[in-house]
Amino acid sequence: MKNAYVNRIWEEVKAKNANEPEFLQAVEEVLTTLEPAVDKMPELEPNAILERMVEPERVIMFRVPWMDDAGNYHVNRGFRVQFNSAIGPYKGGLRFSKEVNLSVLKFLGFEQVLKNSLTTLPMGGGKGGSDFDPHGKSDKEVMRFCQSFMTELYRHIGADVDVPAGDKNVGGREIGYLFGQYKRIRDEYTGVLTGKGLTFGGSLIRTEATGYGLIYFAREMLKVKGQDFKGKTCVVSGSGNVAQYAAEKLIQLGAKVVTLSDSSGYIYDADGITQEKLDWVKELKCVKRGRISEYAKQFPSAKYFEGKKVWEVKCDCAFPCATQNELLEADAEMLLKNGCKLVAEGANMPSDNAAVAKFQAAKIMYAPGKASNAGGVATSGLEMSQNSERLSWSAAEVDAKLDSIMCNIHDNCLNTAKRFGLTDGEYINYQAGANIAGFVKVAEAMIAQGLV
Ligand code: GLU
16 A cells, blocks of 8 residues: 555554454455545544544444253354444444354444445444354244343444344344344334334335345446446346345346355356246245255256356356355456456455456456445435334335435446546446545544544
8 A cells, every 4th residue: 555644554453453354354445445535635644534444433242142942041242333423323234143253243344334424324334243143043042032132232222323234144033023122121112223124114125225226336337338237147146135136126127137146056047037036035035044056946947056156157247245255356257257247246345355356457347335235224224214204105215215325326436436537438446436435424524523
């Protein structure tokens, strides 16, 4: 890194957080792209803005004891990382997964600050979760875990303080149990969580929002080049909430979606995934909680590839919608060799920094997750607004707002990239545009609020 201030911060972050590889990866990705802005903003260093941006305001870590159906006791670790509240209450999801640790949640919280800034809504950044994995647990076990988790978390959150939501393995079921326990302990009915059920304050389109928003963003990228999705072959990784609704919107816009995956492997459907097949997948994942391999048994046009990743499939556009670091340098090379021209991230940090460097060098259209997957949290922001005014908006109204927010985020990244000379002919560096645009707003708010 050439800028002396950026370089000093990077060295300090590495020394202080040596055991947190995911957090370091996320910080490195952002710092390397911020240099053009830092060069032009001499006020940052005397205000210690970068020092404060890389240090969470507060980290809460707690014990989560719970009992399984056989009466055995278990203990998991719970976290909430309250990263930055300069532009609004902390906002960000809860992830329940074996991989969860402080490094993962700090990377997610750090990215969430910039992502939420991009949405244009007044939300700070936070993230939380536990190393508890709901897979293979009964509904009652999940309920007892969620109740125990909230029995500690409730004292740290609130509708104007910190508003958690879902993330990996935390969906409508978990949010329902968490909300019930919060209400019971606090004796108050507020919008303290988003992603709630529609009967108790949830917003229409929140379930679809991350996936739909991703495709709205990618549609705008194509539009700049005078293109659209009609007839384009698309690979999607993952099969959870983000992947399902990304695939759905792609199908609606005339693309051919040929893959879905989970941590065991992927399915390739040569005929393309239709809405009917996708409805079957939704039932498989959300109700039966089964594996994606079952798709190939159900539909003869599909094949299952155990232990493989979707990036080996020839495509025009790729949408990583599973998890962090699912798309590495060799995968990026494979995509490029097969002619892929657009990569837009539905997951958080799915491409590692080496893979992103390949996309940038090849000058294809690349959308970083913190811009292209911001539709989920943006719609959470809309859920907060509806809860505050005690009204609920129609699906069409929420969808139109989501679409317009994604168009704004796209244009903001594009215009910021242009302003800082990060375009080259047809090529637009959306990655740097997103990081700079998200960062500048938070930095200005922090400077205005003094040393806090
Ligand atoms: N977990 C989602 C994200 O990564 C949504 C967070 C929210 O709705 O607060 O942005």
